[in-house]
Amino acid sequence: MIKSCYIHIPFCDTICSYCDFCKVYKYDKWIDLYLDNLEKEIKNNPIEFPLETIYIGGGTPSCLSLNQLERLLKTIDNLPKNNKIEYTIEGNFESTTKEKLLLYKKYGINRLSFGLETINTKLLNKINRKVKKEEIREVIEAAKKIGLTNINIDIIYGIPNETVEDVEKDLDFTLSLNPTHISAYSLIFEEHTMFTINKEKPIDEELELEMVKRINSRLKEANYDHYEISNYAKENYQSIHNKTYWKNEEYYAYGLGASSYKDDKREKNSRSISKYLKGIITKETEELTNKDKLNYEIILNLRTKEGISLKKIKDKYNIEFKEKYNIQNLITNHFLEEEKDNIFIPEEKWYISNEIIVKILEGEKDG
Ligand code: SF4
Numbered sequence: 001m002i003k004s005c006y007i008h009i010p011f012c013d014t015i016c017s018y019c020d021f022c023k024v025y026k027y028d029k030w031i032d033l034y035l036d037n038l039e040k041e042i043k044n045n046p047i048e049f050p051l052e053t054i055y056i057g058g059g060t061p062s063c064l065s066l067n068q069l070e071r072l073l074k075t076i077d078n079l080p081k082n083n084k085i086e087y088t089i090e091g092n093f094e095s096t097t098k099e100k101l102l103l104y105k106k107y108g109i110n111r112l113s114f115g116l117e118t119i120n121t122k123l124l125n126k127i128n129r130k131v132k133k134e135e136i137r138e139v140i141e142a143a144k145k146i147g148l149t150n151i152n153i154d155i156i157y158g159i160p161n162e163t164v165e166d167v168e169k170d171l172d173f174t175l176s177l178n179p180t181h182i183s184a185y186s187l188i189f190e191e192h193t194m195f196t197i198n199k200e201k202p203i204d205e206e207l208e209l210e211m212v213k214r215i216n217s218r219l220k221e222a223n224y225d226h227y228e229i230s231n232y233a234k235e236n237y238q239s240i241h242n243k244t245y246w247k248n249e250e251y252y253a254y255g256l257g258a259s260s261y262k263d264d265k266r267e268k269n270s271r272s273i274s275k276y277l278k279g280i281i282t283k284e285t286e287e288l289t290n291k292d293k294l295n296y297e298i299i300l301n302l303r304t305k306e307g308i309s310l311k312k313i314k315d316k317y318n319i320e321f322k323e324k325y326n327i328q329n330l331i332t333n334h335f336l337e338e339e340k341d342n343i344f345i346p347e348e349k350w351y352i353s354n355e356i357i358v359k360i361l362e363g364e365k366d367g
Contacts, residue, residue: 002262003052004244007038007076008255009061010273013095016117017128017198018156020190022257022271023059031068033277034256039075041254041281050082053241055090060115062091066099073107081108086240088113088152093131093139101143111239112143113152113181119173120166123159128194133173140177150237152181157211159187160200167211171218180237184215185230212351228304229350246304248297264288290317299357307336307344326363330356 011026011034024030054076064072081087088111089104096114104112118124119133143151153174157167174182186208189196216226224232228246231239244251253260257271270282288296294317301308313321321343322328330336335356337346345353 001049002047002250002252003049003082004241004249004251005047005051005054005079006241006251006253006255006258006260007054007056007072008058008253008258009056009064009072010034010059010256011063012058012060013063013092014128014130015194017126017194017200018159018187018190020188020193021059024256024273026060026063028065030273030277031064034273035068035071035075037276037279037281038072038255040279042075042079045252045254047079047252050080051085052082053086053088053244054079054081055088055241057088057090057113059090060092060095061089062100063095066097066103069100069103073103073109077107086111088239088241090115093136096139096143098142101139101146101148105146105148110148111150111152112148113154113183114139115154116170116174117154117156118159118162118166118170120162120169123162123166126159126161127156136173136177140179149180151177151179152183152239153177153179154183154185156185156187157215158203158208160195160203162203162211164207164210164214167214168218171215175218175222180234181239182219182224182232183230184219184232186212209351216347226305226347229353243304246300248293248300264293293317294319295361298360302345302353302357302360305344305347307342309341310343311341324365325360326365327360330359330363335359 008022010023011031012023013026015023015025056072085108087109089109090113092115116131116136117127117129124130140151155170155174189200189202219226219232224234226232227238228242231242233239250262251260252262255269256273256276257269259266259268265288266286268284270284275282297313297316298308308321310321313319327336327343331338334346335349336343345356349356
């Protein structure tokens with residue numbers, strides 16, 4: 001039974017220098033046409049079971065006009081939903097108005113996710129974003145006032161020339177907003193972004209590690225649970241939608257470049273906006289064998305503090321994980337820990353989780 005659905009709105013009012021997401025400049029005529037085709041895509045691929053999570057991501061969904069947002073939310077309103085749904089919309093502070101917040105509330109949205117990234121003016125210029133502290137505070141206050149109190153804030157660290165003190169200031173400000181959830185992402189230099197085109201240099205690895213340590217300890221002090229490599233939540237506010245991904249459960253996805261996982265297939269819509277606007281959706285399909293599913297399960301589960309449940313792996317794949325993978329050495333050297341039914345990477349080793357996962361997969365025994 002599929003319980004989650006992702007809907008992609010690729011429009012942005014500015015393009016950030018590091019961004020490799022599926023996004024395009026906002027252009028009103030395109031948005032209207034996009035919504036026509038999104039409605040068709042949803043209608044042609046109906047949802048069978050009541051959803052427990054919906055996530056409208058982007059792009060910057062909040063940059064749509066009030067009318068365009070209402071049209072989108074009306075379409076989504078027709079989907080089968082559970083009463084206790086977690087319903088999230090992403091956005092930036094600049095384009096979020098009181099009217100849009102009221103509209104979100106009217107259509108049952110109960111979680112907001114904002115990209116703050118940094119409050120340092122020089123760094124904001126570097127990543128091509130503009131946002132003012134007062135503007136941020138006003139939006140957060142307005143949201144809380146109308147009952148939208150479940151709020152995530154994204155921050156980014158590791159921007160070229162950023163110092164640990166800059167990260168501290170971003171944390172001070174973010175914590176002063178008292179969000180229920182914080183995502184802290186390290187800046188990744190992706191191909192074909194302005195950062196790589198301009199040959200910007202990534203920060204030193206040791207400095208980045210110092211930033212990670214500072215973020216972890218500050219957020220822990222403020223009672224945020226570090227439950228996934230980049231995610232921190234107050235009690236009872238972990239992202240249910242994102243946990244669908246990390247638990248390797250299936251989900252629907254609609255919109256430009258969106259990736260779904262169902263019927264043992266991962267399907268990715270093409271990123272061509274011109275085709276999408278003509279109603280042509282080409283998909284890249286990855287048919288998954290049991291082995292592929294198990295690999296995804298290991299990779300995704302180990303992003304979380306719970307890690308892998310040995311029982312779940314046994315029930316789903318009929319294997320004894322500790323017999324199938326040669327992990328004793330990793331346990332002895334504290335790269336993996338074992339507690340009751342779970343095998344997990346300890347928090348202080350999350351910065352090398354990719355290397356640890358590769359070692360686990362290489363340690364697979366035959367048969
Ligand atoms: S707002 Fe988000 S999706 Fe849009 S360009 Fe910036 S990082 Fe990319």
